Amino acid sequence: xxxxxxxxxxxxxxxxxxxxxxxxxxxxxxxxxxxxxxxxxxxxxxxxxxxxxxxxxxxxxxxxxxxxxxxxxxxxxxxxxxxxxxxxxxxxxxxxxxxxxxxxxxxxxxxxxxxxxxxxxxxxxxxxxxxxxxxxxxxxxxxxxxxxxxxxxxxxxxxxxxxxxxxxxxxxxxxxxxxxxxxxxxxxxxxxxxxxxxxxxxxxxxxxxxxxxxxxxxxxxxxxxxxxxxxxxxxxxxxxxxxxxxxxxxxxxxxxxx
Amino acid sequence: xxxxxxxxxxxxxxxxxxxxxxxxxxxxxxxxxxxxxxxxxxxxxxxxxxxxxxxxxxxxxxxxxxxxxxxxxxxxxxxxxxxxxxxxxxxxxxxxxxxxxxxxxxxxxxxxxxxxxxxxxxxxxxxxxxxxxxxxxxxxxxxxxxxxxxxxxxxxxxxxxxxxxxxxxxxxxxxxxxxxxxxxxxxxxxxxxxxxxxxxxxxxx
Numbered sequence: 489x490x491x492x493x494x495x496x497x498x499x500x501x502x503x504x505x506x507x508x509x510x511x512x513x514x515x516x517x518x519x520x521x522x523x524x525x526x527x528x529x530x531x532x533x534x535x536x537x538x539x540x541x542x543x544x545x546x547x548x549x550x551x552x553x554x555x556x557x558x559x560x561x562x563x564x565x566x567x568x569x570x571x572x573x574x575x576x577x578x579x580x581x582x583x584x585x586x587x588x589x590x591x592x593x594x595x596x597x598x599x600x601x602x603x604x605x606x607x608x609x610x611x612x613x614x615x616x617x618x619x620x621x622x623x624x625x626x627x628x629x630x631x632x633x634x635x636x637x638x639x640x641x642x643x644x645x646x647x648x649x650x651x652x653x654x655x656x657x658x659x660x661x662x663x664x665x666x667x668x669x670x671x672x673x674x675x676x677x678x679x680x681x682x683x684x685x686x687x688x689x690x691x692x693x694x695x696x697x698x699x700x701x702x703x704x705x706x707x708x709x710x711x712x713x714x715x716x717x718x719x720x721x722x723x724x725x726x727x728x729x730x731x732x733x734x735x736x737x738x739x740x741x742x743x744x745x746x
Numbered sequence: 747x748x749x750x751x752x753x754x755x756x757x758x759x760x761x762x763x764x765x766x767x768x769x770x771x772x773x774x775x776x777x778x779x780x781x782x783x784x785x786x787x788x789x790x791x792x793x794x795x796x797x798x799x800x801x802x803x804x805x806x807x808x809x810x811x812x813x814x815x816x817x818x819x820x821x822x823x824x825x826x827x828x829x830x831x832x833x834x835x836x837x838x839x840x841x842x843x844x845x846x847x848x849x850x851x852x853x854x855x856x857x858x859x860x861x862x863x864x865x866x867x868x869x870x871x872x873x874x875x876x877x878x879x880x881x882x883x884x885x886x887x888x889x890x891x892x893x894x895x896x897x898x899x900x901x902x903x904x905x906x907x908x909x910x911x912x913x914x915x916x917x918x919x920x921x922x923x924x925x926x927x928x929x930x931x932x933x934x935x936x937x938x939x940x941x942x943x944x945x946x947x948x949x950x951x
Contacts, residue, residue, distance in 0.1 A: 500916070500931055500938075501916065503853075503909070503910065504857075504915055504916060505856065505913075506857065506915055506916065524942065526846050526849075526850070527838045527842050527846055528941045528942045529906075530842050530845035530846040530849055531838075531845070531888050531891055531945065532910050532941055533845060533910050534841065535889070535891040535892040535895070536907060536911045537803065537807070537911060541800060542803050542806060544794070544819065545812075548802070548816050548820070549795075549798055551816070552798075552823045553791060555823070555824060556787075556823070633828075634825075745832070
């Protein structure tokens with residue numbers, strides 16, 4: 489093989505799931521040579537185990553079918569005090585339009601001498617979760633991928649999440665579950681977006697906090713344009729975040745397209 | 747779990763629009779993942795029918811508790827819906843692609859528990875794959891490897907069996923086979939290199 493010993497060692501340990509958080513950042517699953525090695529390993533597994541295939545339990549098949557056609561139930565997201573989501577331009581214009589419409593309707597009714605018994609309520613501002621779903625629905629090119637916890641204590645055994653990212657709009661949302669709540673006076677979480685078009689440092693994606701609610705939905709608002717997002721990583725930093733992270737504590741990672 | 751993957755949205759994706767194989771292949775000749783990538787929701791059931799046993803069997807090798815295996819399998823299929831548009835029939839068979847995704851997800855999930863399956867936990871030999879005849883692609887690469895297993899050295903086959911099939915870490919294999927860690931990696935590397943060479947021979951794809 490043409491690749492270096494270092495690469496091969498990394499790839500072999502990736503195949504057996506033995507990478508550290510830092511190594512996961514280094515691993516490029518889209519590397520054709522690694523993908524080929526992964527396929528060879530999968531073919532070997534098939535060759536050695538093809539005669540011992542058990543049928544999938546029917547109740548599990550039903551569960552998977554349901555998951556494929558029904559949206560997953562999402563608990564109400566916790567609020568994130570440090571981040572004020574900015575509604576999309578369309579959402580803002582819709583809300584403004586509805587407010588003007590309601591006001592005009594009331595004025596016309598008053599002039600006509602008739603006051604409606606049940607005035608049309610003005611719709612509430614969309615939640616962050618609704619804005620996330622709206623983005624996913626509006627942009628057919630939106631990318632969605634999972635975030636996984638690392639060995640960092642903040643991730644524990646159950647931290648998981650997902651990212652919805654619109655490259656066209658340069659914005660997105662993270663949904664994070666079971667990441668350890670932080671004390672903002674001691675530390676804060678910070679998102680970093682690794683950009684294939686930038687050689688040196690990842691792009692700062694913002695600082696955020698996690699409370700006791702178990703689930704947070706966080707708007708992603710990168711400080712710089714992201715040309716080719718390859719990986720999202722969440723680090724633990726001092727209050728207020730940092731300009732350049734030493735990546736000493738990486739709590740979660742997610743590879744775009746993985 | 748993440749939310750639903752919209753099949754129509756997948757069908758509109760640039761990856762599907764720009765895939766010349768998918769654009770030139772009649773619908774009747776598309777594989778289930780290609781149909782899913784085109785937004786054919788009926789293919790979801792076909793995919794579960796065709797690959798459910800394969801994914802379930804891989805998960806059962808790693809997870810003793812059926813509930814754990816079920817969660818892992820569900821995660822694999824969610825990943826398959828998301829990855830369907832990335833399947834490229836010119837590179838590898840669909841079965842190998844599904845096995846790749848399944849093993850990647852299952853191993854990562856399993857390794858988070860920092861344990862390995864014991865011999866007692868491994869399920870007894872299952873039943874004949876009910877889809878083997880229905881899917882002639884099932885054993886394209888796997889069959890080629892199976893026919894040449896005798897050409898692998900014993901140490902290569904042992905380390906690959908323990909690492910690739912049963913999910914032992916390199917350190918665990920070293921302990922089990924009473925072999926230095928570096929030697930374990932060397933055998934695995936040589937074995938995978940040999941397999942890769944066979945699969946790149948003409949007529950194997």
